[in-house]
Amino acid sequence: xxxxxxxxxxxxxxxxxxxxxxxxxxxxxxxxxxxxxxxxxxxxxxxxxxxxxxxxxxxxxxxxxxxxxxxxxxxxxxxxxxxxxxxxxxxxxxxxxxxxxxxxxxxxxxxxxxxxxxxxxxxxxxxxxxxxxxxxxxxxxxxxxxxxxxxxxxxxxxxxxxxxxxxxxxxxxxxxxxxxxxxxxxxxxxxxxxxxxxxxxxxxxxxxxxxxxxxxxxxxxxxxxxxxxxxxxxxxxxxxxxxxxxxxxxxxxxxxxxxxxxxxxxxxxxxxxxxxxxxxxxxxxxxxxxxxxxxxxxxxxxxxxxxxxxxxxxxxxxxxxxxxxxxxxxxxxxxxxxxxxxxxxxxxxxxxxxxxxxxxxxxxxxxxxxxxxxxxxxxxxxxxxxxxxxxxxxxxxxxxxxxxxxxxxxxxxxxxxxxxxxxxxxxxxxxxxxxxxxxxxxxxxxxxxxxxxxxxxxxxxxxxxxxxxxxxxxxxxxxxxxxxxxxxxxxxxxxxxxxxxxxxxxxxxxxxxxxxxxxxxxxxxxxxxxxxxxxxxxxxxxxxxxxxxxxxxxxxxxxxxxxxxxxxxxxxxxxxxxxxxxxxxxxx
Amino acid sequence: xxxxxxxxxxxxxxxxxxxxxxxxxxxxxxxxxxxxxxxxxxxxxxxxxxxxxxxxxxxxxxxxxxxxxxxxxxxxxxxxxxxxxxxxxxxxxxxxxxxxxxxxxxxxxxxxxxxxxxxxxxxxxxxxxxxxx
Numbered sequence: 144x145x146x147x148x149x150x151x152x153x154x155x156x157x158x159x160x161x162x163x164x165x166x167x168x169x170x171x172x173x174x175x176x177x178x179x180x181x182x183x184x185x186x187x188x189x190x191x192x193x194x195x196x197x198x199x200x201x202x203x204x205x206x207x208x209x210x211x212x213x214x215x216x217x218x219x220x221x222x223x224x225x226x227x228x229x230x231x232x233x234x235x236x237x238x239x240x241x242x243x244x245x246x247x248x249x250x251x252x253x254x255x256x257x258x259x260x261x262x263x264x265x266x267x268x269x270x271x272x273x274x275x276x277x278x279x280x281x282x283x284x285x286x287x288x289x290x291x292x293x294x295x296x297x298x299x300x301x302x303x304x305x306x307x308x309x310x311x312x313x314x315x316x317x318x319x320x321x322x323x324x325x326x327x328x329x330x331x332x333x334x335x336x337x338x339x340x341x342x343x344x345x346x347x348x349x350x351x352x353x354x355x356x357x358x359x360x361x362x363x364x365x366x367x368x369x370x371x372x373x374x375x376x377x378x379x380x381x382x383x384x385x386x387x388x389x390x391x392x393x394x395x396x397x398x399x400x401x402x403x404x405x406x407x408x409x410x411x412x413x414x415x416x417x418x419x420x421x422x423x424x425x426x427x428x429x430x431x432x433x434x435x436x437x438x439x440x441x442x443x444x445x446x447x448x449x450x451x452x453x454x455x456x457x458x459x460x461x462x463x464x465x466x467x468x469x470x471x472x473x474x475x476x477x478x479x480x481x482x483x484x485x486x487x488x489x490x491x492x493x494x495x496x497x498x499x500x501x502x503x504x505x506x507x508x509x510x511x512x513x514x515x516x517x518x519x520x521x522x523x524x525x526x527x528x529x530x531x532x533x534x535x536x537x538x539x540x541x542x543x544x545x546x547x548x549x550x551x552x553x554x555x556x557x558x559x560x561x562x563x564x565x566x567x568x569x570x571x572x573x574x575x576x577x578x579x580x581x582x583x584x585x586x587x588x589x590x591x592x593x594x595x596x597x598x599x600x601x602x603x604x605x606x607x608x609x610x611x612x613x614x615x616x617x618x619x620x621x622x623x624x625x626x627x628x629x630x631x632x633x634x635x636x637x638x639x640x641x642x643x644x645x646x647x648x649x650x651x652x653x654x655x656x657x658x659x660x661x662x663x664x665x666x667x668x669x670x671x672x673x674x675x676x677x678x679x680x681x682x683x684x685x686x687x688x689x690x691x692x693x694x695x696x697x698x699x700x701x702x703x704x705x706x707x708x709x710x711x712x713x714x715x716x717x718x719x720x721x722x723x724x725x726x727x728x729x730x731x
Numbered sequence: 732x733x734x735x736x737x738x739x740x741x742x743x744x745x746x747x748x749x750x751x752x753x754x755x756x757x758x759x760x761x762x763x764x765x766x767x768x769x770x771x772x773x774x775x776x777x778x779x780x781x782x783x784x785x786x787x788x789x790x791x792x793x794x795x796x797x798x799x800x801x802x803x804x805x806x807x808x809x810x811x812x813x814x815x816x817x818x819x820x821x822x823x824x825x826x827x828x829x830x831x832x833x834x835x836x837x838x839x840x841x842x843x844x845x846x847x848x849x850x851x852x853x854x855x856x857x858x859x860x861x862x863x864x
Contacts, residue, residue: 304773500822501751504844508757511847515764546844 163462165540170458178450182443190439194432201429204347205408205421206392212346212354213392213412213419219301219342220317220413223259223334226252226317228300229349230263231330236323239265239330245276252332261285261333261690263313266292268327277547278334279310281567295329303411304358304366305336310337315364339420343419349430356412357382364417381407387415396425397423432662488663507542511534550674552663563688565711566605569594572632575612579620586620587627594692596636603688610706611692614677615704621668622649622702636710643706660694681706742785743858744768746777748804749793749820761847767854771827772848779807782815789816789838791856794828802832808849816857817820 148559159544229679230248238244245263252260262277270287293302295318318331342723343365346354356364361378377397384393388411395407406428409420426433474696514535522528527627576590612632619630629646652660661682666675685692690708745767748756770785772778775798782790790808794801796826811847813816817826819832819840829840841850 168761497822500843501754504758505751505754506843508754508761512757512761542844552843626737 144590155574163466166460167458170461171454174454174457175450178454179447182446182450186443188437190436191311193435194429197432197435198214201431202394202408203382205423205428206394207408208348209354209410209419209421210392211410211471212343212421213390213410216356216419217412218476223317223332224300224302224319226256226260227317227330227332231321236265236321238327240274242274242276242282245274246320249276253634258335258338266295266331268329270296271329271669273643281309289352290425291318292601296321296327302416304362304416315339315426317616317671320407346421349423349427351427351582352421354419354421357418357420359416363670377407381409381420382418384417385409385411387411387514390433441469444724492552492663496552499545499549503542503545505621507539510538510542516683551680552730563602563604565600565602567598567600568608568609568643568708569596569598570633571605571609572634572643575609575616578613580618582617582620583630586624588620588623589627589629590616591629591631593631593633595633598634598637601641601692601708602711603708607684607688611644611706612645612683614681618677618704619645619647623647638705639710639712640707641710643708644703646701646703648701651700651702652696653698657694657696661692666703742766742768742781743788743854745854746770746772746778746781746785746787746790746791748772748775748781748796748801750774750787750796750798758847758850759823762851765851775801775804776796778804779811782808782811788858789818791820791850791854793816793820793843795822802828802835805832805835805837816854818853818857822832830838835857 147352170546174314178443193279201426234244234248239248243309245265249263252263262275262279262281264275264281265273266286267273269290270289272281272284272286275282275284277548289547291301291306291308294303295316298320300319301317301590303318305315307311307313313336314333315336316331316333316584318329321328321330335389343354343356346352356377357552358364359382360380377395381393381395390410392408395409395431397405397407404425406423406425407420408423409418411417412419470684513531516522517528517531525531572592572594576592583643583678616630616632623630628648633644635644656665656667661678662675664675664677665679682692684690685706685708690706693704693705694700695705743766746760747755747759747762747769748771749758750773755771755773759771762769770781770787772781775796778790778792779799792801792804792808796804801819803817808815808817813836817836817839819829819833819837821829821840821842829837829842832840840854841853
C-alpha cells in the first residue's frame, strides 16, 4: 500500500511538473509569436520600401550621370566639329592649302583648347593630303583607301571611330567636306585620343563604377578599365537596345545569378554611332542598401535575442508565481476542508451529546434515588453500606464527567450566538486572571498581565471570550504544573484588531502535534483528565466571532497562543464607562 | 443532603412534563420522597391537559419534546395559569431557548442532567411569593 501511494504521489508531482513545463512552453511560444511576428512584418516592410526608394534614387542618379556625360561628350564632339566647320567656312582653300597658315590655325586651336587637336590637314577628293600641320610627317599621305575617307567623302561632316591609321596611334578624325573651284575638299582634324579617353574615364564612382564607349560593331571606342569579359557578353544586347534617335538612358540588370551582379546604364550618342556605357557592380552601386540590410539584420537579431531572453525570464517568473499561488490555493483548500471537517465533527458530536444527555440524566437520577433510599434506617446497618455509598458516589462522579463532556461538546458546536456586546478585553483578562490565581498558586505558576492601555473595545460575548481565555490559561497551567513557571498575558492593538498573546515557558508542543491541537478529542493529557475539546471549543468560538487563534511553540522553550479579534468600530470611551457596563450586565 | 424538607415545600404541587418517561418517573419518585405532590405528563399535550384539570404551585418543563415544543407549552401555561412558576429543563446547547423561556415568563432554567438539590432549590425560590407575582 505504501509503495502504491508513494508512486501515485510521485505521478501527481510529475504530472504537475510536466503541466507547468508545457504551460511555460506555451507562454514562451505565445510571447515569441506575438512579439516577433510584428517585428518581422514591420522590419521587412520598412526595409523593402527603403530599398525600393533608395534603389530608385540611386538608379536616377546613375541615369542622370550617364545622360549628362552623354550630353557632355556629344557637345564636345559637336564643338570640335564646329571648330573645323568654322575653319572651312571662314578660310579659303588657298589659305588652308598654305601649310604655314594651317600651322597658325592649329596653334590658335591649341591655345584655345590645349591637348585636343593633334593635327590639321586638307585632303582632296582623291584622298591625297594637300597640306598638313602637325607633329607627324604626313604631308602627302594618301587616304584614298582609308575607311574614314570613304565615309567622309560621302557626308558634309563626319566624325570617325577610333582607329590606328598611318601613325600607329589610336585617334579619330573630325572632317568637313567643302566644295571650292569645282572640286571637293576635305578639311580634317585629328582629335587627341588620350584627351577624349580621359573625358570618358572621369566617370568613376565607387570601387567598381566606370564608363566606356562602344561603337555599333561592339568595339571599344575608349579603353575600359576592367571587366571586358563581362562587357563583351552583353555588348550586343546593349548596342541593339540603345535607340539611335532617342536620348533615353537605358538600364540593364542581367539576372544571371553571377556572384557579382553587374549593372549597366547606357545611352546612344554621336547620332547613334556610339553607345556610352556605365558599368558598376550592383553590390557596389547599392552599397548603402547592403549596409542597411546588414545593420537591420543585426538589429533584428539583437531584438529577437532580447525577446527570447525576456520571454524565457517572463514565462519562468509567471509559471513560478502560478506554482506559488497554486500551492497557496491548495493549502487554503486544505484549511477549508479542515475547517469543514471540524464543523461536521462538531455537529455530529453535538447530536451524540444531546442524545446521551437524557439517558445520562436518568442514570444519575436513579443513582440519586438509590442514595435517597440508603438513608433509610434498615439499610444503615448493612455490612456493605460503605461499598454501596462509594459505588453510588462513583456513579454520580463519572456521570458528572460525562455531563461535562457533553456540555463541552455542545458549546463547541453551538450554533446560537450568545449575545455579543462591546467589552474591554483588558477588564475580562483581569477577571480571568483573578479567577485563575488560586489554581496558579497551587501549580507554582506566576501569572503576569501585560495589558496595553487604551485598547479599542471589541464586540463579543463576554462569557465566551472568558471561556476561551480560561481554557488557554488552564492549558498553560496544566503544562507547567509540576515544575512551575510563568504565564504572561499581553494585549495590543494591531490595525483594526485586538490581539491577545498568551505565553508560557512550559515544555512546548512537539511539531507533530501542533497541527492537530485544535482538532476535537485531540489530547496529550492522560486518559480521564482531559477531553481534548478545550482548544477546539476555543477555535469554534473565535471563528464564530470573526477572530483567529494561532500557536507558536518550541519544545523546551515555551508556547505562545495568539488570539486576535476584530475591534468595534465605535468612538472610544463608551464601553469603558463603568456605569454603562454595569447597566449592560444587569440587563442580561 | 436530604434534610432539606421544610414546611414550606410540604404539599407543594408540582407538574413534571417531559417526553423522557423514565426520567419523569424517577424524578417524580425523588421529589415525592422530599414531600412534594407530584403529577407527571409524558408529552406536551398531556401536560396542558393536567394543567387544565389541577392547580399547581410549579411546573418543570423540558424544552425538547416530540409533540409540542417546551416553549409552546410554557406559553400555554402562562396564559392558562400565570401564577404557576415554570422551570425549564434544557440541554446545554439550547441556552438561547432558555433565555427565550425566561423572557416569556419562565421562573428559571436548569440544564440536564441536573442535580436534584439544585432543582429543589430552584422550585423553592420560584414558589416564593416575590417570584410568583
